[in-house]
Amino acid sequence: MQLETVKSFILWVLVGISFVLSFALWSYRPNFEELPQNVVEESTSLGGSEKSIKELIEPDSIIFENDNTYYGFSNPADRNSLYQDMHKWSLYEFRTSSANGTPSGKYRVEVIFPEVVPMELADDLFTFNGDINMPGWGFKRLFFTFNQDTKTMNVTFLSDDGNKQAMATVNNSEKYAQLWEYLTTFEGLSKYIRTEGAEGSIYVPGNQQSISSKSIAVEKIDPKLMVDTLFTDPDIVRRNRVNENEIYFTDSARGIMRVYTNRRTVEFQNPLQSSYEQMEPAELIDKSRLNINDHQGWTDEYNLMAVNTNASNNKVRYQMYYEGYPIFGSNYSSVIEQQYRETELHQYNRPLFRLVNYLGGDEATKLISGARVIDKLSSSSSYHMDQVYDIKVGYCLTYKSDADAVMLEPAWFMDYNGSWQKIDFSNLSPQQEGGN
Incomplete structure (x- = not known):
């Protein structure tokens, strides 16, 4: 009699364990990480690169004017190197005004772009000190002129119609000396000639x-x-x-x-x-x-x-x-x-x-x-x-x-x-x- 009782007890225990295991299996929810509902496929690649504004907008000429004689780089790589350096020059005291053509001066450096550049993008190309409210016009030429007493330079962005300008100051004697050396030694430069075309001066070797x-x-x-x-x-x-x-x-x-x-x-x-x-x-x-x-x-x-x-x-x-x-x-x-x-x-x-x-x-x-x-x-x-x-x-x-x-x-x-x-x-x- 006691043996039958023990067998019944063991059977009920086994049935109970079976119910517990079944419930645990039914109620188990694996902790899978849910995929995002809106999966965006990776963009197609042509095998090239991505570019910034400053990598796409570059001048095709940098002209050094010394008393009505003109010089440009003999090697385009030197021109590109100077322009890349200009990106980092700090420009202070930004201001705008009316203009009457190109800035005067016996010594000038003229940077010429192949297309009119909106002034809104100038902040992507150059380093301005402080928050700047850019005007709505565009420029194709900018000029560096020299203040020999203070060893500073004025930078003039001339509007495409020549009637407006934005100016800033480069207060860096090292950069002043760099451009001044080009203007006076002509090292790495070739003589250019100037002629007038449909939109002003054209310079050619x-x-x-x-x-x-x-x-x-x-x-x-x-x-x-x-x-x-x-x-x-x-x-x-x-x-x-x-x-x-x-x-x-x-x-x-x-x-x-x-x-x-x-x-x-x-x-x-x-x-x-x-x-x-x-x-x-x-x-x-x-x-x-x-x-x-x-x-x-x-x-x-x-x-x-x-x-x-x-x-x-x-x-x-x-x-x-x-x-x-x-x-x-x-x-x-x-x-x-x-x-x-x-x-x-x-x-x-x-x-x-x-x-x-x-x-x-x-x-x-x-x-x-x-x-x-x-x-x-x-x-x-x-x-x-x-x-x-x-x-x-x-x-x-x-x-x-x-x-x-x-x-x-x-x-x-x-x-x-x-x-x-x-x-x-x-x-x-x-x-x-x-x-x-």
Whole structure:
């Protein structure tokens, strides 16, 4: 009898343990970390980098004036190095006033940008002491003038129309001595000549230029990366081949992207935005910069070259550079260009390659002197100097599709009536360069 009681007791204990274990198993909730409800996929990368405002807006000339004689850097790398240093100079006593053209002075340093820079962005380019309320106009030239008694410098940002100016002071004797040495010893400088163009003074190297052509291997950018970047739903994008050298991609809604395989360029247009809303230049530059940063689209060195904002157009263009010289090619092979409508991306054109390895071994090309360039243009019946906005040495790009390489040939170029052209001295016939 006692044995049966013990067996029953053990059975009830086992049943009780079973119930406890079952309840514990049913009620157990593992402590998994919950995933965010809105997971954002990593942005597509073209394999380039992200850029700041100061990395994209750089001068194409720094001119040293000593008693009506002019000098510029013989090596563009020295110009870039000085400008990078200028970023860090402390600017004090900021003030604005009306102006009557360029500041006077026997000794001046003139920094010239390829496009008008909104004063709103000056704070991104230079180091101002204190909080500054920037004016709403833009500048293309800034000047350093010298106070010899105090060893300080005045910095003048001249408005594009020459009627307004913003001034600040550099109270640093070391930087004063640095610029003063250039102005008096001309070390590392070459003589430049000055001529008048459509928007004021143009400076070109006076002597003959000797620059090597370059053969450079390129790395192709997969068009699918652009599809992933530009289309909302890449999975529904259809690919169609028009001919041997042209392929277009479309989702029948968002837009059309055309890829030209023989020159490795892409042209995208989104037709949905039908009307323009004029943007402020600073807003357009920064919006474009952030858009290209988002897919790491700065695949080579690019600098701001042109900004156009009005009631019918919000366009920004960045020019490819190599070793301090601008590169000019045809059909967007050397520029990144974007256009916005209603603050949304409407057009995007760019190269689908990046420069990688210098193949080397090319002999130097001797270009005619800047003095002869000015003389030929001034006496030409094909050109008029009042329509010449700028003149500079650069590279002419030719894409070698059979070798996955580009050839960069040095040449003279000019901005004629708002369009960059290679100067053809054989017949002085304008030939379009640098884009559509």
